[in-house]
Amino acid sequence: MSENAEDKAVSIPAQSTGSATLTKNAAPGETLLKVTGLQKHFPIRKGLLQRQVGAVRAVDGIDFEVKSGETLGVVGESGCGKSTMGRLITRLLEPTAGTVEFEGRDITHLGVGAMRPMRRDVQMIFQDPYSSLNPRHTIGTIVGAPFKLQGVTPEGGIKKEVQRLLSVVGLSPEHYNRYPHEFSGGQRQRIGIARALALNPKLVVADEPVSALDVSIQAQVVNLLDDLQQELGLTYVIIAHDLSVVRHVSDRIAVMYLGKIVELADRDSLYKAPMHPYTKALMSAVPIPDPRRRSAKSERILLKGDVPSPISPPSGCRFHTRCWKATEICKTVEPPLLELKPGQQVACHHPENAEDQAPHDTVLLTAARDAVELVAVGTAAELAEAERAAAAATEEPADVAKTSGPEAGNAGDDAAAAADAGTEGESPEPTEK
Ligand SMILES: Nc1ncnc2c1ncn2[C@@H]1O[C@H](COP(=O)(O)OP(=O)(O)O)[C@@H](O)[C@H]1O
Numbered sequence: 001m002s003e004n005a006e007d008k009a010v011s012i013p014a015q016s017t018g019s020a021t022l023t024k025n026a027a028p029g030e031t032l033l034k035v036t037g038l039q040k041h042f043p044i045r046k047g048l049l050q051r052q053v054g055a056v057r058a059v060d061g062i063d064f065e066v067k068s069g070e071t072l073g074v075v076g077e078s079g080c081g082k083s084t085m086g087r088l089i090t091r092l093l094e095p096t097a098g099t100v101e102f103e104g105r106d107i108t109h110l111g112v113g114a115m116r117p118m119r120r121d122v123q124m125i126f127q128d129p130y131s132s133l134n135p136r137h138t139i140g141t142i143v144g145a146p147f148k149l150q151g152v153t154p155e156g157g158i159k160k161e162v163q164r165l166l167s168v169v170g171l172s173p174e175h176y177n178r179y180p181h182e183f184s185g186g187q188r189q190r191i192g193i194a195r196a197l198a199l200n201p202k203l204v205v206a207d208e209p210v211s212a213l214d215v216s217i218q219a220q221v222v223n224l225l226d227d228l229q230q231e232l233g234l235t236y237v238i239i240a241h242d243l244s245v246v247r248h249v250s251d252r253i254a255v256m257y258l259g260k261i262v263e264l265a266d267r268d269s270l271y272k273a274p275m276h277p278y279t280k281a282l283m284s285a286v287p288i289p290d291p292r293r294r295s296a297k298s299e300r301i302l303l304k305g306d307v308p309s310p311i312s313p314p315s316g317c318r319f320h321t322r323c324w325k326a327t328e329i330c331k332t333v334e335p336p337l338l339e340l341k342p343g344q345q346v347a348c349h350h351p352e353n354a355e356d357q358a359p360h361d362t363v364l365l366t367a368a369r370d371a372v373e374l375v376a377v378g379t380a381a382e383l384a385e386a387e388r389a390a391a392a393a394t395e396e397p398a399d400v401a402k403t404s405g406p407e408a409g410n411a412g413d414d415a416a417a418a419a420d421a422g423t424e425g426e427s428p429e430p431t432e433k
């Protein structure tokens with residue numbers, strides 16, 4: 001079936017009495033999740049004795065809070081530790097150090113048994129809708145698996161509840177007996193969302209939920225997540241590798257670089273006046289037409305070079321090998337994450353948009369002189385025209401710009417799906433694609 005045709009309307013029926021509501025959500029604004037000094041170092045082992053010779057410092061000491069009802073966007077280039085962070089806070093990975101508190105309770109080292117009730121409250125949506133759904137299971141089995149795993153029988157039975165969830169995410173209840181291959185990418189991601197919502201979670205961590213999807217479908221899935229949040233009072237951590245995806249839906253945004261949070265700010269502060277040079281570079285990759293400067297050529301800051309290896313990150317500020325403002329102190333002293341403006345934390349010795357942004361040591365490092373390239377990307381009017389053309393071509397909202405192609409997937413969590421397929425009732429319809 002045509003994804004565009006089907007994905008248009010999102011109708012969210014009221015939660016039936018048969019829903020699997022188990023606990024009440026925390027009051028909006030209360031701290032739901034608190035992360036302190038969180039680290040994950042993956043050991044590198046070599047030789048016959050498998051001695052540890054080093055470690056990938058994927059997440060290297062991060063602190064943040066997520067309030068009930070808000071959306072925290074997490075952005076950063078590929079390999080900077082976003083997925084690892086997502087897996088740590090959902091406790092799919094064991095941290096090397098630091099703590100994770102959920103509703104004031106330390107869940108950092110809870111065992112499988114103690115974590116089981118928590119699993120209802122914290123769910124994850126994975127990046128790749130093609131590999132995160134078990135191809136051998138029907139949609140009914142996949143979306144119904146959380147009930148079986150938790151031993152929960154919703155009022156009215158699992159099938160009825162799964163069909164309700166399918167309509168909540170904009171799919172047809174008739175899809176119950178079909179298989180993942182019969183669906184397009186956007187529809188599969190909707191199935192993943194339905195599965196994540198099954199147990200009425202409090203926190204949903206979405207790891208690049210739209211990166212693998214067609215541009216025209218991205219906005220629809222992001223809008224669905226947004227609508228579901230309003231309707232169900234969900235709290236989100238949404239991970240993306242550029243700012244365009246999280247721009248509209250986030251209340252606050254954390255920018256990660258090489259296992260660290262370099263800037264954490266309210267969405268509006270971050271967009272109006274980014275303070276970390278890395279945030280500025282990421283923002284400049286998202287062309288935003290400015291109607292006041294329609295004839296002015298806008299420029300993009302193009303960071304040169306790759307993200308350095310997290311096995312031996314650069315000394316001092318980890319961004320100093322790619323920063324055009326780097327001076328000697330950047331190389332030697334790691335800048336702490338400090339609140340430089342209300343609601344805006346930044347880790348930088350020479351922050352942008354700050355009163356004292358002139359560095360005390362004004363001699364730039366040699367590498368800083370050619371760290372970036374400025375690329376003209378056309379006038380604001382040209383950009384606006386290009387956006388209009390793209391929107392007309394897809395006949396869809398063009399508010400989510402294209403992100404680059406899918407990265408190495410790290411999904412595939414459906415191992416736990418129950419084996420017994422729900423096969424009562426209707427026969428599968430032919431695939432319409
Ligand atoms: N299981 C693992 N074992 C070893 N290294 C890993 C593992 N998972 C991730 N990494 C490494 O940790 C770093 C961060 O990865 P990841 O969290 O996937 O980043 P992102 O999601 O931002 O692209 C990368 O260098 C990656 O290669």
Ligand code: SF4
Pocket residue numbers: 276277278317318319320321323324325326327330335347348349350351
């Ligand atoms: S100015 Fe220095 S501290 Fe700030 S981001 Fe650049 S290298 Fe890091």
Ligand SMILES: [Mg+2]
Pocket residue numbers: 079082083084207208407410
């Ligand atoms: Mg990732």
